[in-house]
Amino acid sequence: MSSRIWLLQFCLLQFYVSLLHAIPPPPVQCYGNGCTVDNYQGLWMDHIPCKAANVVYPTTEEELVKAMAEAVKCKQKMKVVSKWSHTLSKFVCPGGDDGLLISTRDYSTAMSVNQSAMTITANAGVQLRTLIDYAADFGLALPYTTYWDGVSVTGVVSTGAHGSGLWNKGSALHEYITAMRLAVPSTEEEGYVRIVSLTDVDEDLDAARVSLGVLGVILQVTFALHPMFKRSVSLEARADNLLEEDVLSFAQAHDFGDITWYPSIRKALYRLDDLVSVDSPGDGINKYQGFQGIPVAQIEQARRGEEFLEKTRNAATACKISEMLLNKRVSDGNGFLNDGSSFTGFPVVGFNHLMQASGGCQDSYSTKQHILTPTGVQSQSSCASQKDGIDEVLPDSAFCYWDPRINSSIFYQTAIAVSLSNISELILDIKKIRDIDPNGLCGLGLYGGIMLRYMKKSRAFLGINEDVVDIDFTYFRSRDANSPRLNGDVMERN
Numbered sequence: 408m409s410s411r412i413w414l415l416q417f418c419l420l421q422f423y424v425s426l427l428h429a430i431p432p433p434p435v436q437c438y439g440n441g442c443t444v445d446n447y448q449g450l451w452m453d454h455i456p457c458k459a460a461n462v463v464y465p466t467t468e469e470e471l472v473k474a475m476a477e478a479v480k481c482k483q484k485m486k487v488v489s490k491w492s493h494t495l496s497k498f499v500c501p502g503g504d505d506g507l508l509i510s511t512r513d514y515s516t517a518m519s520v521n522q523s524a525m526t527i528t529a530n531a532g533v534q535l536r537t538l539i540d541y542a543a544d545f546g547l548a549l550p551y552t553t554y555w556d557g558v559s560v561t562g563v564v565s566t567g568a569h570g571s572g573l574w575n576k577g578s579a580l581h582e583y584i585t586a587m588r589l590a591v592p593s594t595e596e597e598g599y600v601r602i603v604s605l606t607d608v609d610e611d612l613d614a615a616r617v618s619l620g621v622l623g624v625i626l627q628v629t630f631a632l633h634p635m636f637k638r639s640v641s642l643e644a645r646a647d648n649l650l651e652e653d654v655l656s657f658a659q660a661h662d663f664g665d666i667t668w669y670p671s672i673r674k675a676l677y678r679l680d681d682l683v684s685v686d687s688p689g690d691g692i693n694k695y696q697g698f699q700g701i702p703v704a705q706i707e708q709a710r711r712g713e714e715f716l717e718k719t720r721n722a723a724t725a726c727k728i729s730e731m732l733l734n735k736r737v738s739d740g741n742g743f744l745n746d747g748s749s750f751t752g753f754p755v756v757g758f759n760h761l762m763q764a765s766g767g768c769q770d771s772y773s774t775k776q777h778i779l780t781p782t783g784v785q786s787q788s789s790c791a792s793q794k795d796g797i798d799e800v801l802p803d804s805a806f807c808y809w810d811p812r813i814n815s816s817i818f819y820q821t822a823i824a825v826s827l828s829n830i831s832e833l834i835l836d837i838k839k840i841r842d843i844d845p846n847g848l849c850g851l852g853l854y855g856g857i858m859l860r861y862m863k864k865s866r867a868f869l870g871i872n873e874d875v876v877d878i879d880f881t882y883f884r885s886r887d888a889n890s891p892r893l894n895g896d897v898m899e900r901n
C-alpha cells in the first residue's frame with residue numbers, strides 16, 4: 408500500500424512539471440445539423456451539452472453587425488463566446504437548440520494606447536496577456552488582472568473577473584474601464600443593430616461594466632492605466648490559528664496580497680505582494696507551473712491518482728499530498744523566478760505585467776501543431792460538415808491540465824463573496840466544520856487550498872456593493888454525474 412501512495416505522490420508532483428506545446432481545443436464544434444459550445448473543461452456543470460444552430464467568426468465590426476442584424480431580424484437568441492470559453496458557468500449558451508454563437512476567435516485584435524490620458528483601448532479579440540504586454544511597451548500598467556492571462560479582455564470584464572487587493576480602484580478589471588463600444592439589438596428602422604459608445608460620464612457604463620454577456624456585443628473596451636511599477640512577492644506558510652484575525656490586517660498591509668488556506672492541515676499560505684518602485688532591482692517573472700503545458704501522460708497519471716483516492720475514500724493520503732504540495736510551493740517559488748529562469752529565494756521582484764498573471768499552456772495554440780482551425784465567417788448552411796478543429800492527440804504532447812480531450816483534471820469551483828465585516832466569523836465556522844472531520848477538507852489542498860482574495864466595493868450595477876473577500880473552493884469532480892464525491896457532504900456544508 409505504501410509504495411502505491413508514494414507512486415501517487417510522485418505522480419501528483421509530476422503534475423507541475425512544465426513543457427511547451429499545449430493545444431487547447433476550440434470550444435465550438437459544428438456537425439451537419441448544428442453546433443455545440445463547451446467550457447474549457449469540456450463539461451458543463453449540469454452535464455447537459457449546449458447546442459446552437461450556428462456560429463459566426465466575424466473578423467471586423469461590419470461582419471459582426473451583419474451577422475447580428477440577421478439574427479435580430481429572425482428573433483434568434485445569441486451569445487458571444489471567446490476563443491477559449493474559460494467560464495465554467497453556462498453564460499455563453501444561447502439557450503434552446505436554435506441560437507447563434509458569435510465567436511471572437513478571429514475578431515480584430517487592434518489596440519491603441521493614449522499615453523497622455525494613460526489609457527489603452529482594445530478590440531474584442533484581444534487576449535489579456537497581449538494587452539498588458541502592449542501597455543508595458545509604453546511604460547504603463549493595468550494594476551490588477553486575473554491570475555490567468557489566457558482570457559479575452561471582453562470575457563474577463565463581462566464576468567467581473569479580478570485579482571486580489573484593495574489598492575487603487577480595487578482588484579476587478581471592470582473598475583478600470585473608462586469607455587466601451589457595444590453593438591446592441593435594435594429596431595428595423597435602425598437596421599436591427601445600434602452601436603453604443605459609453606464613457607465615464609454615462610451612467611449606463613456602470614451597467615455595461617459587468618454584463619454577463621446579455622447587454623449586446625462588446626466591440627471595444629478602454630482601460631485606465633497606471634505608470635509602470637514593480638511588485639515584490641514573497642510566499643510564507645503559517646499556522647492557521649490566527650487566520651481569522653490576520654485576514655483583516657493582511658488586506659490593509661499588502662497591495663496585492665492573497666491567502667490560500669489549507670484548513671485540514673491547519674496552515675495558510677500568505678502571498679505578500681506589494682507595489683515597489685519601478686527602479687527597485689529585480690527581473691522576476693511569474694511562471695506558475697499549473698498554467699504551463701504538461702505532458703499528457705503526467706496529467707492522466709495525476710487524474711488516475713486522484714480518482715483512486717476518491718474510490719478508496721482515502722482522505723488521509725489527500726492530506727499528506729496537500730501538505731507536500733504546500734511545502735513545495737514555498738520551497739520552489741511556486742513559479743516565481745527571480746531572474747526570469749530560476750528561483751533563488753523570496754522576495755521575487757519584477758515588473759507588474761510579468762508578475763500579475765501567468766499562462767503558457769494556451770499559447771502554442773497558435774502553432775496549430777495538432778489543430779486544424781476553421782477559417783472565416785461560417786454561415787448557417789456552411790456550419791460545418793466535420794468536427795471543427797481537432798486532429799489528433801499524441802502521447803508526448805503537452806496540454807493545459809484541464810484539456811478535455813484526455814483524462815484530464817476536472818473540478819468544481821464554488822466562489823462566494825463575504826464582506827470584510829463577516830469574514831472572521833466565516834473562517835471560524837469553517838474551522839468548526841474542519842474540527843468535526845479533521846481530514847474532510849484535504850481534497851481542497853490538491854487544488855491549491857481555499858483561495859481568499861480581496862475586492863473593493865464596485866461601481867458596476869452587477870458588482871459587489873462593499874469591500875469583500877472573494878473565496879474560491881476548487882475540488883474534485885467526477886465525469887460521472889452520479890458518483891458521490893469523497894467528503895462531498897463536508898464540501899456542501901461549506
Ligand SMILES: Cc1cc2nc3c(=O)[nH]c(=O)nc-3n(C[C@H](O)[C@H](O)[C@H](O)COP(=O)(O)OP(=O)(O)OC[C@H]3O[C@@H](n4cnc5c(N)ncnc54)[C@H](O)[C@@H]3O)c2cc1C
Nearest residue numbers: 489492493494498553554555559561562565568569620625
Ligand atoms: C485557468 C483559469 C484561471 C482563472 N483565473 C481567474 C482569476 O484569477 N480571477 C477571476 O476572477 N477569474 C479567473 N478565471 C475565470 C475567467 O476570468 C472568466 O471565466 C472569464 O470570463 C473568462 O473569459 P473568456 O475570455 O474565456 O470568456 P468566455 O468564457 O468566452 O465568456 C465569458 C462571458 O463573457 C461574455 N463575453 C465574452 N466576450 C464578449 C463580448 N465581446 N461581448 C459581450 N459578451 C462577451 C460571454 O458571453 C460570457 O458571458 C480563470 C479561469 C481559468 C480557466
